[in-house]
Amino acid sequence: xxxxxxxxxxxxxxxxxxxxxxxxxxxxxxxxxxxxxxxxxxxxxxxxxxxxxxxxxxxxxxxxxxxxxxxxxxxxxxxxxxxxxxxxxxxxxxxxxxxxxxxxxxxxxxxxxxxxxxxxxxxxxxxxxxxxxxxxxxxxxxxxxxxxxxxxxxxxxxxxxxxxxxxxxxxxxxxxxxxxxxxxxxxxxxxxxxxxxxxxxxxxxxxxxxxxxxxxxxxxxxxxxxxxxxxxxxxxxxxxxxxxxxxxxxxxxxxxxxxxxxxxxxxxxxxxxxxxxxxxxxxxxxxxxxxxxxx
Amino acid sequence: xxxxxxxxxxxxxxxxxxxxxxxxxxxxxxxxxxxxxxxxxxxxxxxxxxxxxxxxxxxxxxxxxxxxxxxxxxxxxxxxxxxxxxxxxxxxxxxxxxxxxxxxxxxxxxxxxxxxxxxxxxxxxxxxxxxxxxxxxxxxxxxxxxxxxxxxxxxxxxxxxxxxxxxxxxxxxxxxxxxxxxxxxxxxxxxxxxxxxxxxxxxxxxxxxxxxxxxxxxxxxxxxxxxxxxxxxxxxxxxxxxxxxxxxxxxxxxxxxxxxxxxxxxxxxxxxxxxxxxxxxxxxxxxxxxxxxxxxxxxxxxxxxxxxxxxxxxxxxxxxxxxxxxxx
Numbered sequence: 001x002x003x004x005x006x007x008x009x010x011x012x013x014x015x016x017x018x019x020x021x022x023x024x025x026x027x028x029x030x031x032x033x034x035x036x037x038x039x040x041x042x043x044x045x046x047x048x049x050x051x052x053x054x055x056x057x058x059x060x061x062x063x064x065x066x067x068x069x070x071x072x073x074x075x076x077x078x079x080x081x082x083x084x085x086x087x088x089x090x091x092x093x094x095x096x097x098x099x100x101x102x103x104x105x106x107x108x109x110x111x112x113x114x115x116x117x118x119x120x121x122x123x124x125x126x127x128x129x130x131x132x133x134x135x136x137x138x139x140x141x142x143x144x145x146x147x148x149x150x151x152x153x154x155x156x157x158x159x160x161x162x163x164x165x166x167x168x169x170x171x172x173x174x175x176x177x178x179x180x181x182x183x184x185x186x187x188x189x190x191x192x193x194x195x196x197x198x199x200x201x202x203x204x205x206x207x208x209x210x211x212x213x214x215x216x217x218x219x220x221x222x223x224x225x226x227x228x229x230x231x232x233x234x235x236x237x238x239x240x241x242x243x244x245x246x247x248x249x250x251x252x253x254x255x256x257x258x259x260x261x262x263x264x265x266x267x268x269x270x271x272x273x274x275x276x277x278x279x280x281x282x283x284x285x286x287x288x289x290x291x292x293x294x295x
Numbered sequence: 296x297x298x299x300x301x302x303x304x305x306x307x308x309x310x311x312x313x314x315x316x317x318x319x320x321x322x323x324x325x326x327x328x329x330x331x332x333x334x335x336x337x338x339x340x341x342x343x344x345x346x347x348x349x350x351x352x353x354x355x356x357x358x359x360x361x362x363x364x365x366x367x368x369x370x371x372x373x374x375x376x377x378x379x380x381x382x383x384x385x386x387x388x389x390x391x392x393x394x395x396x397x398x399x400x401x402x403x404x405x406x407x408x409x410x411x412x413x414x415x416x417x418x419x420x421x422x423x424x425x426x427x428x429x430x431x432x433x434x435x436x437x438x439x440x441x442x443x444x445x446x447x448x449x450x451x452x453x454x455x456x457x458x459x460x461x462x463x464x465x466x467x468x469x470x471x472x473x474x475x476x477x478x479x480x481x482x483x484x485x486x487x488x489x490x491x492x493x494x495x496x497x498x499x500x501x502x503x504x505x506x507x508x509x510x511x512x513x514x515x516x517x518x519x520x521x522x523x524x525x526x527x528x529x530x531x532x533x534x535x536x537x538x539x540x541x542x543x544x545x546x547x548x549x550x551x552x553x554x555x556x557x558x559x560x561x562x563x564x565x566x567x568x569x570x571x572x573x574x575x576x577x578x579x580x581x582x583x584x585x586x587x588x589x590x591x592x593x594x595x596x597x598x599x600x601x602x603x604x605x606x607x608x609x610x611x612x613x614x615x616x617x618x619x620x621x622x623x
Contacts, residue, residue, distance in 0.1 A: 062495075083495040087497060092497070093496050095493070099490050099492060103485070104482070104489070108482055108486075112482055112499075119478050120479045120480055122475075122480050122507050124480075126478065127474075128478070131478070158617055174497070175497075178497065
């Protein structure tokens with residue numbers, strides 16, 4: 001089964017093998033093999049409890065897999081799998097519950113994301129002359145990024161004063177400060193208002209256009225369909241299907257099993273349903289009633 | 296009028312006493328721990344005690360002054376590392392538990408009768424046995440100097456020289472604290488104070504930063520310990536839990552995560568209590584409150600003030616409310 005879905009990629013940036021994670025007797029994640037194509041946007045989807053976020057944490061070093069797991073990133077097998085080490089290798093993540101540092105200003109948040117600031121050493125930090133130059137460089141870079149994410153007017157505000165959506169943007173911009181080769185977004189759309197969703201989508205696509213690889217976990221099917229080049233479906237801790245968005249989405253079995261039969265219909269409002277869907281639904285309800293009755 | 300002048304003179308003398316400087320320095324160290332990095336160190340007194348022991352025992356064994364100070368620093372650094380290795384990877388509460396018990400262990404071992412030949416057991420070490428090398432360093436001529444109403448002998452046990460050295464150190468490390476807070480290093484530890492995982496996701500070695508903060512703040516504690524015992528003596532029981540809490544009081548009073556908070560807090564802690572004691576002694580008849588009760592009453596008032604502060608001004612007197620509300 002796993003063989004079928006182990007799609008080889010022509011230029012994988014990330015290759016993981018035998019990643020398992022157990023909580024007591026429960027196996028949360030058991031992924032035999034997964035490759036992520038360089039320069040693409042890959043979506044990781046699946047029902048609640050499928051192990052997406054746990055898998056994400058394992059990939060980014062925020063959780064430890066059982067022994068035997070190997071991760072190859074950018075051509076090298078990662079020996080150390082601490083979060084710090086992985087981030088320094090160029091794989092930077094964001095969080096589902098945004099971790100904007102609310103008691104630092106927006107600009108300080110950004111500067112924190114930069115690499116190679118010598119002043120982050122205790123002794124060098126005491127002598128401003130040794131780190132001013134780098135500070136100016138990264139401040140200029142931060143200003144550019146903030147302008148791109150339309151946060152430039154907020155630079156001196158505490159990050160705590162930003163709205164939920166702006167925090168998502170800040171977190172993404174902060175991750176970009178380190179020039180990552182791969183960016184991992186954990187539910188980038190969760191809790192973001194629809195107006196901002198569109199601009200977030202645009203930002204994520206522009207990351208790919210800049211040559212970055214994007215892997216994201218998401219529930220929002222609209223988003224997955226629109227921007228992802230490749231979709232990986234997880235269920236019960238395993239990768240059960242993968243392929244281009246359209247192919248996977250049209251795979252009726254996958255959709256029904258893992259996303260629910262009417263994932264793309266707004267069931268909350270009858271007036272929005274078209275005739276066909278309405279009839280289809282009515283049929284299904286009747287069918288179910290019949291089954292109830294015969295039982 | 297004379298009464299007020301006298302009171303002011305004794306209050307300012309208390310404010311400039313070496314003991315106040317020692318508390319200020321210890322509070323600066325605790326500010327690096329708690330104010331900047333968010334480490335809850337409940338055993339700062341142990342760093343003072345270790346510094347005092349390291350210094351005093353080195354001198355009594357014939358080491359030169361500079362070596363003795365280095366020994367004191369080294370001992371406190373080793374202690375910080377021993378406390379930090381098992382706890383800094385865990386949640387903050389564990390450091391609090393381990394430091395408070397670590398501090399008690401140090402005090403208990405120091406006062407145990409088995410070590411009487413080295414640490415003097417519960418009697419401690421008398422000041423005269425380690426004080427001379429420090430006083431010998433004084434560039435001041437012998438005699439007594441009066442500046443305003445401050446009259447002290449230049450090189451005496453509790454004179455100008457120890458005051459200059461003590462407040463010089465406080466000034467030096469206030470400057471260091473100022474530089475650290477504005478440095479990228481300070482930015483990283485402040486971020487750790489708020490959310491370790493966010494900092495980890497940005498590729499910083501959180502454990503290493505916390506260890507650096509713990510070691511640096513602890514070393515400041517050791518220097519404070521040396522200052523604390525130079526005009527008096529090494530008394531393990533005077534450097535126990537209550538001292539740790541007094542240092543915390545000073546820090547929170549002044550304002551954690553501020554440059555001058557620890558110094559202001561330490562000065563207020565001593566001055567306000569002296570004012571209460573003096574006023575109570577002069578105006579409240581002995582039948583209602585005697586001197587000993589006034590002393591205890593002064594602590595009660597400081598405690599009440601601290602509670603009010605936490606409720607109404609959690610950032611301390613100097614703190615920035617937006618940046619830091621008191622949260623453990």
